[in-house]
Amino acid sequence: MQLDQIGEALASCYDNLVAEGIPDHLAALVRRVDRSHPSEPERDLRPEPRVALVVEDDVATRDLAESVLEETELRVVGCDSAEQALSFLQEKGGDVALVFADIRLAGAMDGLQLARAIATLWPRTRLVVTSGVEPEPGTTLPDGAVFIPKPWRALDVLLEAERAARDPSPPVS
Template identity: 55%
Template structure:
């Protein structure tokens, strides 16, 4: 009899700056997490509607295009999918970080790879 394969553990990187998104993805690919990329909060929510059970970590910029910024995305995720770890980053968040949900981690840009890896390690450790 075959063994069941556990669901993939995914990191969802949500960043509109392609260079930073690629850098974050490259850092996170050094972990056991599979990386999926999105360039807006709306694209991230679209992915989560079908794949939230696979997502362990969301790495999102505060300032995103369209309607949902990274803080709005973090609040929606913490309500609907509370097991997902939230790592939110910005170079200039203004007062938006005051509205982050409890449990979300904030990293100031420029962030260090080691800080991203630590958050990913915690997320991969379980729900």
Template identity: 70%
Template sequence: MRGLAETLLEETELSVVGCDSAEEALSVLRESGGDVALVFADIRLAGQMDGIQLANAVATLWPKARLVVTSGVAPERCDEIPDRAVFIPKPWRPIDVLVEAGRAASEAPPAVA
């Protein structure tokens, strides 16, 4: 699904940076956090952090970035997802991801996803 999401987002005006883990995503954000418009993450991620922890870190440290969290199962810890994050259940529709990318691009250019 990650590859599909990256391919889909590459069709937008956003520059796409794919990451293998939340830790890698945080490293990218540390380098260019002010320019990141969208963070799209699955709840289940490789590494020690999950997508909910990543979303909370982004919400705190980079509040201008739009957050989209996805999962194939209903998150048991829904109350831990930041209020401003959008949850899109899998299988998501490409249009739903594109709508969020459009919102991110219009709210915070220049953009990296």
């Protein structure tokens, strides 16, 4: 039985239930199920798409990465610095499935520092770090992070986005 049919059945019984003394909390529930009730706006119950966060200070490269990632089911957000990315993550970190970040960024923090912070604070976020130069010897990426050298191939970025989108969303706490 579909939700609409259940709502209609409950609504048709509502008057009889009120006459028999239905508790207020149950009456409120019946009103919420009744989709035709004029005081309750209809809401879209589909979950918000998860986010791919592109962190790149070069506008052309960021635009290209955003265009590639827009071909996925992820919602794409661009940032030009690690600080801007962290600000976004503080608000929406649980929604972020993928962070695609350049190592060299404008601002005080570089992409490796950003990746380490994300790995600590949002460990379920998939991390992809990119650069036109290899990371310096002795530099380690956080566990699970992937390095894709520039110039990267769109297919490599899309594969990482697919892996991120496929991972289940973290439980809501």
